[in-house]
Amino acid sequence: MAWLNLLPLAIDLVLALTLLWLAWRALSSPDLFRAVVLFxxxxxVLGLVWVRLDAVDIALAEIxxxxxxxxxxxxxxxxxxxxxxxxxxxxxxxAEFAAALEGDPDTPRPALAERxxxxxxxxxxxxxLDERPVGAAAxxxxxxxRWxxxxxxxxxxIGLGLVVWQLWVPAPGLxxxxxxxxxxxxxxxxxxxxxxxxxxxxxxxxxxxxxxxxIGVWSLSPAPHLDDAExxxxxxxxxxxxxxxMILVAAYLVWIGAQAPGGAFQAGSxxxxxxxxxxxxxxxxxxxxxxxxxxxxxVLGVAVFAFIGLAxxxxxxxxxxxxxxxxxxxxxxxxxAATLSIGTILAAxxxxxxx
Amino acid sequence: MNSVLVFALAGVGLILLGLxxxxxxxxxxxKVLAFNVISSGIFLILAGLARRAPGAExxxxxxxxxxxxxxxxxxxxxxxxxxxxxLRTATGRTRLDDDGED
Numbered sequence: 001m002a003w004l005n006l007l008p009l010a011i012d013l014v015l016a017l018t019l020l021w022l023a024w025r026a027l028s029s030p031d032l033f034r035a036v037v038l039f040x041x042x043x044x045v046l047g048l049v050w051v052r053l054d055a056v057d058i059a060l061a062e063i064x065x066x067x068x069x070x071x072x073x074x075x076x077x078x079x080x081x082x083x084x085x086x087x088x089x090x091x092x093x094x095a096e097f098a099a100a101l102e103g104d105p106d107t108p109r110p111a112l113a114e115r116x117x118x119x120x121x122x123x124x125x126x127x128x129l130d131e132r133p134v135g136a137a138a139x140x141x142x143x144x145x146r147w148x149x150x151x152x153x154x155x156x157x158i159g160l161g162l163v164v165w166q167l168w169v170p171a172p173g174l175x176x177x178x179x180x181x182x183x184x185x186x187x188x189x190x191x192x193x194x195x196x197x198x199x200x201x202x203x204x205x206x207x208x209x210x211x212x213x214x215i216g217v218w219s220l221s222p223a224p225h226l227d228d229a230e231x232x233x234x235x236x237x238x239x240x241x242x243x244x245x246m247i248l249v250a251a252y253l254v255w256i257g258a259q260a261p262g263g264a265f266q267a268g269s270x271x272x273x274x275x276x277x278x279x280x281x282x283x284x285x286x287x288x289x290x291x292x293x294x295x296x297x298x299v300l301g302v303a304v305f306a307f308i309g310l311a312x313x314x315x316x317x318x319x320x321x322x323x324x325x326x327x328x329x330x331x332x333x334x335x336x337a338a339t340l341s342i343g344t345i346l347a348a349x350x351x352x353x354x355x
Numbered sequence: 356m357n358s359v360l361v362f363a364l365a366g367v368g369l370i371l372l373g374l375x376x377x378x379x380x381x382x383x384x385x386k387v388l389a390f391n392v393i394s395s396g397i398f399l400i401l402a403g404l405a406r407r408a409p410g411a412e413x414x415x416x417x418x419x420x421x422x423x424x425x426x427x428x429x430x431x432x433x434x435x436x437x438x439x440x441x442l443r444t445a446t447g448r449t450r451l452d453d454d455g456e457d
Contacts, residue, residue: 012358016365023369023392027376032384039388046395049362053402054413058421065429070391073429077384077436081449139450141379149378157371164363164400171407173414190415191422199419206423213430217437221444265426342426349433352440 012052018045030139036074043067056261057191060253064269069346072276076350186327187258195263196331200320204309207302207338210345214298223353231282239281246274254339258328264301264335268342275347290355298348301341305334359406366399381450383439387432394428 022045026038043066050059140146178190178198185193195203231239250267257263285294308330309320317323322330373393377386398421405417443449 009358009361012361016361019365020368020372023372023395027372027380027385027389027392032382035385035388039391042392042395046399049399050402053359053362053406055402055405055418055421058398058402058418058425061422061425065425066391066395070429070432073433073436074384074388077440080440081384081443139381139385141381146379150375153371153374153378157367157374160370161364161367164367164403165360167404168360168363168407170409172411173405173407174416175408175412175414178415179412190412191418194415194419195422199416202420202423206427209427210430213434216434220437220441265422269426346429349430352433352437 015045015049015052019049032078036071036078039074040067040071043071057263057266060261060266061269064266064273065346068273069269069276069350072280072350076352184324184327186322186331189257189259189261189263191261192257192263192331195265196334197322197327200305200309203338204302204305204320207305207341210342211299211302214345214348217349217352218354221353223351223355231280235281239277239283243274243278246270246277250274250339250343254335257335258331264338265342267335267339269346271339271343272346272350275343276350279347279351285355294344294348294355297340297344299341301334301338304337308334357409359403363400363403366396366403369393369396369399371396383442383449383451384436386451387435387439390435391428391432394424398424 019042022038022042026035026042029035029038043062046066047059047063050056050062141149175190178194181198182188182190182193185197187193187196230236250270253262253270254264254267255262257267308322312321312323312330313319315323369392373389373391373396377389377393380386380389401417401424402413402421405414408414439449
């Protein structure tokens, strides 16, 4: 029965090939909508791969964030950018051809004509009709350039593959170092100990990056106009059922993170996904809550983390070094605040725009 | 040849595919997809390196780094998409064309 030992390897080979095939299809599909859906499928298969790699934390985050929230973001952006259109539609009429040459085949023609008429079109259409290379309408670079880029990219990637191959000597890495100090970390699960204690600096900066991204999104545009259309009954009923369940799952994940896979990021992702679901089913914050209460929820994670990290200096500890015995309550307080902030920031990133 | 090495090498393949699409595709949304595929490839290599010791517990430090990376990648994607929409509003374009002098 020696072939049974090869079965896991065969499954992993199939998973790896599926990953590469999905990535190629997602990146080369002429239809943008199909590309986004294939990309979401890629995230789900990647979640399976993380489980095969014994990285359940990453699998949780990948499914909720990589496939879930990113997918929702991409679909929402696609709907705003190109209502009901594809990327590579062959220009059929002269007007569409002109629109394609203008650089965006899906620009609504009346709008284009209007801008051309008022002289605000980015480029004069007539002057560029015969200057544009043929490949421009197809959405990719000309074929000779594509081959050149492919040929130039292959050697460095073969080199990277060889480096990975040669690094493959059995090595424990930092596992032993983490295990030796795990007792002092305040939690019993190594990944949470690394995130919230040993490498707390990374996590604090990561929360700051999330907040910065939201500030960037808010500074680009005001909040989109919210249409008052009633949600479909099935969606409304489903969200009423699912949203409390997701909040419960988030609370469970943040609590269990101290001793098992889970923690602030996974819990925050689930909370953010609940926010996206509620937004899609027509629920919105009352105007009273979009002022300082919303902003308080957004910055709470960074604020609590930074406050505790700085306050311990007064107790004679280094920056972010929790005093003995205080690590567990400090980590729990940080994780609760971070979960709330990550969930709110992710939902706000999905809604997009300053309220 | 073990399973973990297969996934790490698949990560190298994802980086190659992503870099190629990033350079070749002109639609900005496709460039964002390509960025995400590249980051997935990097995460696969990192998490693979965390599992080099056979049969032992995986190294928690690269795992924590990948977890951090996924969240940062989502935030960067959201910002990039908002910038594409702002570009679309300002110029009506969703592509980067070498020859679109405007």
